[in-house]
Amino acid sequence: MNCRRAALWALAETLQPATVRQIFYQATVHGIVEKTENGYDKVQAGLVQLRLDYSMSFDWLVDNSRWMRKPRSYDSLDQAPRITAQTYRRNLWVDTECYVEIWLEKDALSGVLYDITAEFDVPLMVARGYSSLTFLKQSADYIAREDKPTFIYHLGDWDPSGQNAADNIESRLREFAPELKIHFEKLAVTPEQIAEWDLPTRPTKASDSRSVTWTGGDSVELDAIRPDLLRALVRSTIEQHVDERQLEVIRTAEASERELLRSWKPNGAAP
Numbered sequence: 001m002n003c004r005r006a007a008l009w010a011l012a013e014t015l016q017p018a019t020v021r022q023i024f025y026q027a028t029v030h031g032i033v034e035k036t037e038n039g040y041d042k043v044q045a046g047l048v049q050l051r052l053d054y055s056m057s058f059d060w061l062v063d064n065s066r067w068m069r070k071p072r073s074y075d076s077l078d079q080a081p082r083i084t085a086q087t088y089r090r091n092l093w094v095d096t097e098c099y100v101e102i103w104l105e106k107d108a109l110s111g112v113l114y115d116i117t118a119e120f121d122v123p124l125m126v127a128r129g130y131s132s133l134t135f136l137k138q139s140a141d142y143i144a145r146e147d148k149p150t151f152i153y154h155l156g157d158w159d160p161s162g163q164n165a166a167d168n169i170e171s172r173l174r175e176f177a178p179e180l181k182i183h184f185e186k187l188a189v190t191p192e193q194i195a196e197w198d199l200p201t202r203p204t205k206a207s208d209s210r211s212v213t214w215t216g217g218d219s220v221e222l223d224a225i226r227p228d229l230l231r232a233l234v235r236s237t238i239e240q241h242v243d244e245r246q247l248e249v250i251r252t253a254e255a256s257e258r259e260l261l262r263s264w265k266p267n268g269a270a271p
Helices: 002-015 020-029 037-053 079-087 107-119 133-146 160-176 191-196 227-239 244-263
Strands: 099-104 124-126 150-155 182-188
Touching: 002 020, 002 037, 002 227, 020 037, 020 107, 079 244, 099 107, 099 133, 099 227, 107 124, 107 227, 133 160, 150 160, 150 227, 160 182, 182 227
Parallel strands: 099 124, 099 150, 150 182
Antiparallel strands: none
16 A cells, blocks of 8 residues: 555656546556556545645646636735736737647646646637537637638547547538638547557447447547646647747747736826
8 A cells, every 4th residue: 555655656746737547547557556447446545645644735636627717806906917917928829820729628637738738828628528519619710710720739539439529629610610721630649649658548438339430449548648748749739830939029028018017006106
């Protein structure tokens, strides 16, 4: 038991931020637990104990499947510009020749990738499997307003449903925005990644009606990719569309405008 806790601690520290399921997959790869539901339960229970009884940082694990809605509020008028200065961002893509979005099948993994997409001001679209028609229409309307070549990168499971959900997203976006030039790429999971990264597989569910025509072999969950590899993949994908010189100019202007916000006084008095 102590050896398992130590091994889970080391994994969580190395892979942070990660989901419990990502830690589980890496634990199976390293022989810490068996690749079963019982093995998952051991990892989940171990991580709970490490956080509650052994001071593991709660920031090492993420769970974006649960969240709170609350309007932003301030203690005073003086506080508003200070908070705004902290969150102020320049639109990186306003003068670029293309528009980029990252689409993610699983809500739970959004916390693993958001820091990367936020750094580059790229929307992280959480599809949650099969997206609703409303969400897809609203998304298509938004990219249509951008009115420039659009690059959409999808991350989902390698299984019949995951691949079909990605195909559905692509076809609906093209249907709702037929005038746009859309480049759609299944960024992960791919057969090449399964082989190169030796990703753990699972039998494809026979209960999935699409498995009858599925020719992709065993299934692989997106969670099976190490968080650091997943973040690096998304970063390098976005960076190929970024002009580093333009990015530096925008960030310099952004820093200057933040200072203006910090110095602003509600009564109009000089700082």
